[in-house]
Each structure stands twice: as C-alpha cells, then as structure tokens.
Amino acid sequence: MKIAVCIKQVPTREWQPRLNDAKTWVRDQDVSYEMNEPDAYALEESLRLREKHGGEVVVCSAGPSRVQQVIREALARGADRALHVEDDSLAAADAVTAAAALAAAMAEQKFDLILTGLQSDDQGHAQFGPVLAEKLSIPHSTIIMEVNADPAANSLRVKRELEGGWFQYVTMPLPALLTIQSGINQLRYATLKGIMAAKKKEIAKVAAPAGLASRQSIVQMYAPQKVKQTVMIGGSPAEAAKELVKRLREEARVL
Amino acid sequence: MILVIAEQKDGKLNRASWEAIAAAQQLSGGAMPIKVAVAGQGVSGAAGELAQAAVAEVITVDHAALAHYTPDAFVQVFQQVIAQASPALVFLPHTYQTRDFSPTLATRLDRAIVTDVIAVKGSGSDATFARPMFQGKLTADVKLQGPAPHIATIQIGAFRADQAAKGSAPAPITAAAVTIDESKLRQRAEAPFQEAKQAVDLSQAERIVSVGRGIKSLENIAVAEQLAKAFGAELAASRPICDNGWLPMERQIGSSGQTVAPKLYVALGISGAIQHLVGMKGSRTIVAINKDAEAPIFEVADYGIQGDLFELAPAIIAELQK
Numbered sequence: 409m410k411i412a413v414c415i416k417q418v419p420t421r422e423w424q425p426r427l428n429d430a431k432t433w434v435r436d437q438d439v440s441y442e443m444n445e446p447d448a449y450a451l452e453e454s455l456r457l458r459e460k461h462g463g464e465v466v467v468c469s470a471g472p473s474r475v476q477q478v479i480r481e482a483l484a485r486g487a488d489r490a491l492h493v494e495d496d497s498l499a500a501a502d503a504v505t506a507a508a509a510l511a512a513a514m515a516e517q518k519f520d521l522i523l524t525g526l527q528s529d530d531q532g533h534a535q536f537g538p539v540l541a542e543k544l545s546i547p548h549s550t551i552i553m554e555v556n557a558d559p560a561a562n563s564l565r566v567k568r569e570l571e572g573g574w575f576q577y578v579t580m581p582l583p584a585l586l587t588i589q590s591g592i593n594q595l596r597y598a599t600l601k602g603i604m605a606a607k608k609k610e611i612a613k614v615a616a617p618a619g620l621a622s623r624q625s626i627v628q629m630y631a632p633q634k635v636k637q638t639v640m641i642g643g644s645p646a647e648a649a650k651e652l653v654k655r656l657r658e659e660a661r662v663l
Numbered sequence: 664m665i666l667v668i669a670e671q672k673d674g675k676l677n678r679a680s681w682e683a684i685a686a687a688q689q690l691s692g693g694a695m696p697i698k699v700a701v702a703g704q705g706v707s708g709a710a711g712e713l714a715q716a717a718v719a720e721v722i723t724v725d726h727a728a729l730a731h732y733t734p735d736a737f738v739q740v741f742q743q744v745i746a747q748a749s750p751a752l753v754f755l756p757h758t759y760q761t762r763d764f765s766p767t768l769a770t771r772l773d774r775a776i777v778t779d780v781i782a783v784k785g786s787g788s789d790a791t792f793a794r795p796m797f798q799g800k801l802t803a804d805v806k807l808q809g810p811a812p813h814i815a816t817i818q819i820g821a822f823r824a825d826q827a828a829k830g831s832a833p834a835p836i837t838a839a840a841v842t843i844d845e846s847k848l849r850q851r852a853e854a855p856f857q858e859a860k861q862a863v864d865l866s867q868a869e870r871i872v873s874v875g876r877g878i879k880s881l882e883n884i885a886v887a888e889q890l891a892k893a894f895g896a897e898l899a900a901s902r903p904i905c906d907n908g909w910l911p912m913e914r915q916i917g918s919s920g921q922t923v924a925p926k927l928y929v930a931l932g933i934s935g936a937i938q939h940l941v942g943m944k945g946s947r948t949i950v951a952i953n954k955d956a957e958a959p960i961f962e963v964a965d966y967g968i969q970g971d972l973f974e975l976a977p978a979i980i981a982e983l984q985k
Contacts, residue, residue, distance in 0.1 A: 538734070572921070578733070623776075624805050625808065629801050632795065649982040653979065663983075
C-alpha cells in the first residue's frame with residue numbers, strides 16, 4: 409500500500425505564548441517545536457500498516473523550512489520518504505489553506521490511504537483531514553481508533569470513536585483518508601539507526617500553489633477570559649494544603 | 664437568515680442543538696429569522712421538540728439512507744437544504760458528528776468555516792467568532808470572508824441550552840424536498856456500540872480526583888490514588904493518561920469519555936485542554952493543582968495552587984488526615 413501521513417509542526421506543550429505587537433498572532437521567536445501529537449499516532453499507524461501490507465509511507469507536510477525538523481523525525485521513526493510543500497507564508501496557515509497547499513502535490517502521488525491526526529495542538533480547527541479528502545475526491549472518516557485495510561479487495565473497515573464511550577464501524581473503498589485519534593496505538597521512538605538512516609532519505613520540496621488565500625482572519629488574540637474568580641493559594645506545600653482544606657471545609661463545604 | 668443544523672440520534676435530540684440555537688438567537692437579536700434543520704430516520708419527535716424554540720421554521724429530512732450517519736449522506740442533504748433556504752449563516756453544535764461532515768460541506772460549497780466557537784460577537788452577517796487556540800492558552804476573534812453562507816460550529820457548553828428562547832406557539836415543521844443519490848454514498852456505517860458496560864459511573868460521584876499528564880509516569884498514579892482515597896473521591900483521568908494505559912478508558916473525563924458535575928473536582932496536573940474542560944466544568948467546586956500558572960485549568964477553577972503536585976499531594980493528604 410502507498411500510504412501518506414500528513415504531519416504538522418506545532419509549538420511544544422510547555423511553550424508559553426506571547427502576543428505580537430498587533431495582538432493578532434503569537435511571537436514566533438523563542439518557540440520550540442515538536443510533532444503534533446495526534447499526527448504522531450497517525451504516523452505510527454501508517455508504519456504498522458506498512459509492516460502488515462508492505463508498500464511505503466510518505467510523510468507530507470506544509471510549512472516553512474523549519475518543519476523539516478518534524479519531517480526528519482518522522483523519517484527517523486521509519487517513514488520512507490517525504491513531501492514538503494515549502495513556503496514561509498504557510499507558517500500560520502489555517503487548516504483549509506494547508507489542505508489546499510498539499511492537495512495538488514498529493515494528488516499526483518495517487519496514495520491508497522492518507523492518515524493524519526484528528527486535530528492540531530496549535531490551531532485546533534479539526535478540519536484539515538475532511539477538507540483534504542474532499543479536495544482529492546476521496547471518502548473519509550474521522551476520530552479513528554482501529555484501521556483494518558484489505559488492499560486486495562480495495563476496502564477499508566475502521567472503528568470510529570463517538571462521544572461518551574460509543575464506537576461505530578465504518579466501511580469504505582480505497583483510496584480514502586482517515587483522521588486518527590490519540591491513543592490508537594503505542595508510539596515508537598526513533599532509534600539511533602533510524603536517525604542515521606533518515607539522513608539519506610529523500611525529502612522532495614514542492615513550491616506552494618499560487619493563489620492560496622485564507623477565508624478567515626484573526627482580528628485580535630487575547631488571554632482567555634476567566635469564567636470564575638479563582639482563589640490562588642500560595643505558601644509552602646504544607647501551608648497551601650492547610651489553607652485549601654480549610655476553605656473546602658468552611659467556604660465551599662464540600663468535605 | 665440563520666440556519667441551525669440540529670443533531671439527533673435514534674430520534675433523540677442532542678441537547679447541544681439547543682446551545683447552537685441559543686447562539687443563533689443571540690447573534691440575531693431578533694433581527695434575523697432563524698430556521699432549524701434536522702436530518703435522520705424517524706426525526707418527527709426531535710422536530711416536534713425543536714418546534715418549541717422561538718424560530719421561524721423547523722426543516723426535516725427523513726430518509727432511510729440516514730438511519731446511520733455517514734458524512735457523504737449528510738453533505739448531500741445539507742447541500743440541498745442550504746441551497747433551498749439560502750441562509751447567511753449556518754450554525755452547528757461542535758460534536759464528533761459535525762466535525763466529521765461540516766468541513767466537507769464547507770469545501771463542497773466553497774464557503775468559509777470556523778470551528779469550535781465559544782462566543783459570537785456583533786450582529787447579523789457581520790459577526791466575529793471567538794475560538795480557543797494553542798490548547799486554550801489564547802482566544803482568537805475570527806472574521807470570515809467570501810460569499811454566504813458562513814459556517815460556524817459552536818463548542819459544547821459555550822452557550823446555555825436553557826437560555827434558548829421558546830416560541831409562544833410551535834414553529835411550523837416542513838419536510839424538505841431532498842433527494843439522496845445512494846450510488847454516491849461511499850461510506851457504509853454499522854450500528855453504534857459500547858465497548859464494555861461502564862463499570863464505573865463517574866457521573867454519580869460526589870467527589871472526583873482527576874489526574875493528568877503532570878503525573879508523569881505509571882508509578883506515580885499511586886500518588887493520585889492516595890489523594891483520591893484521602894478525599895473519599897473516585898479516581899479519574901484526562902485522556903492522555905488513559906491513552907498510555909495508566910488508567911482504564913472508563914475513568915476518562917472529557918468529550919470522548921464521561922461528563923461529570925460532582926460537588927468537588929480536584930484536577931491534579933491537568934492543563935485543561937478544551938476536550939477535558941467540556942467534561943467537568945459543570946462541577947460545583949473545582950480545585951486545580953498545576954506547576955504552570957498559565958494552565959487553562961485555572962480559568963475554570965475556584966481554588967488554584969501553582970506548585971509541584973508531588974509535594975502538594977502528600978501535604979494535602981496529611982492535612983485531610985488531621
């Protein structure tokens with residue numbers, strides 16, 4: 409099977425965002441980046457499918473040159489080669505723009521299956537997968553917890569997560585696109601051998617198609633408004649513990 | 664006109680539909696008519712319930728091909744409903760189902776879409792939509808461009824269902840003239856099922872201690888267990904803990920797990936990603952313990968302690984045992 413996995417580079421979880429002067433985006437300086445966690449699960453699932461069915465795993469990502477960090481990491485974990493749609497203007501691209509940036513280059517490759525994470529940890533639109541599928545005119549399913557592919561029969565049966573502990577099996581023909589839920593598998597990490605091998609793997613760079621335009625603009629960004637007056641309790645651990653328990657007993661009356 | 668796409672399963676209306684209606688009513692301010700559409704098989708009960716809302720019309724699509732949801736069928740249906748009703752805006756609740764088909768619908772219509780909206784500002788078609796970004800660390804006010812309709816999905820719990828205005832008389836219910844080309848339905852969906860009978864019903868717990876990534880390792884889960892015991896609380900977790908297999912999935916709180924509203928909810932090392940907050944923000948008293956003072960969990964907490972949970976948990980246990 410020819411499998412694509414779309415990954416995104418996002419700021420690390422520990423990163424504390426600071427706004428730019430215009431308060432319309434974050435300051436990109438001193439950000440450290442990592443692979444979007446749901447995409448890491450999609451990558452692992454694509455490697456397992458290759459182990460089972462043969463073929464290749466191609467990492468696809470849109471963004472400025474810095475996204476090569478996560479592309480290299482995916483190659484080190486076992487992906488065979490990469491497709492990078494590179495453009496500085498994609499640094500803060502929304503999901504629809506990113507899908508439009510990748511669609512043409514990915515269409516040429518005629519993948520049997522495309523996997524990606526269910527949403528990104530930065531912008532969190534949860535739109536990229538379904539939008540890309542529609543642009544490629546292939547069926548999709550989202551929030552997947554199990555993938556059973558039958559390449560000979562050209563079919564796919566997947567377990568979709570619903571809310572509140574419910575699931576559902578969905579069948580569709582290949583080629584198809586799936587968005588993968590975190591926790592579908594146990595992640596593998598890059599070995600030293602994998603890191604060395606990754607250096608020789610091909611990263612094909614493709615220019616972004618002309619005329620990419622977002623249909624949404626950010627007017628302003630700000631720290632979220634508090635919905636509650638939070639009482640912050642300070643002091644040493646023992647002091648804070650004493651104060652908390654006192655307030656839970658006497659003020660909140662929940663103990 | 665604002666079109667609200669309501670959601671039902673097996674004829675039962677998803678309560679989040681009322682929240683999307685409340686959002687539409689707020690934006691309209693009485694100036695724009697609101698219509699509600701609901702699709703499925705056997706939707707007359709849900710339609711009757713929706714007709715109580717102060718809306719101009721309830722539009723139904725009842726079809727055997729919609730018995731089990733598939734994105735292809737829903738996109739076909741709502742593409743036609745939108746073409747007939749020609750709304751300026753389309754609102755949907757941000758559920759797992761609408762996440763599956765609304766981006767496809769927007770792409771097929773070639774219209775702008777904004778997802779996970781927590782507030783709607785302005786009025787009419789010149790609306791601004793607030794949505795969380797960067798795991799809830801920031802909020803962005805977003806404007807949509809291009810031709811109507813603009814599509815927005817409304818986050819669960821962002822608007823109150825009980826604030827949706829009811830009409831003085833039931834709204835008229837109209838069956839939309841929609842055809843479904845079944846040869847173009849690529850997905851085949853089977854009946855939804857539950858993996859195992861939920862052994863723990865956390866929704867009934869009076870007190871819950873919930874543990875997140877901050878616990879760092881399986882060995883440290885014992886720390887949370889002891890704290891739960893000292894509080895006389897059930898132990899629960901955010902999704903990453905269950906993904907790692909450190910606690911069973913049935914103890915997961917959040918959009919993919921259980922929704923709870925206990926008297927006391929202690930969030931131990933939980934940053935407060937929105938998928939977790941929707942499952943617990945209705946709790947009466949929320950305590951957040953986190954090393955990161957900027958963690959979004961503090962926004963919903965009544966009491967917060969910024970610090971090392973490995974120092975704080977034993978101190979709280981000692982204090983409770985006094």
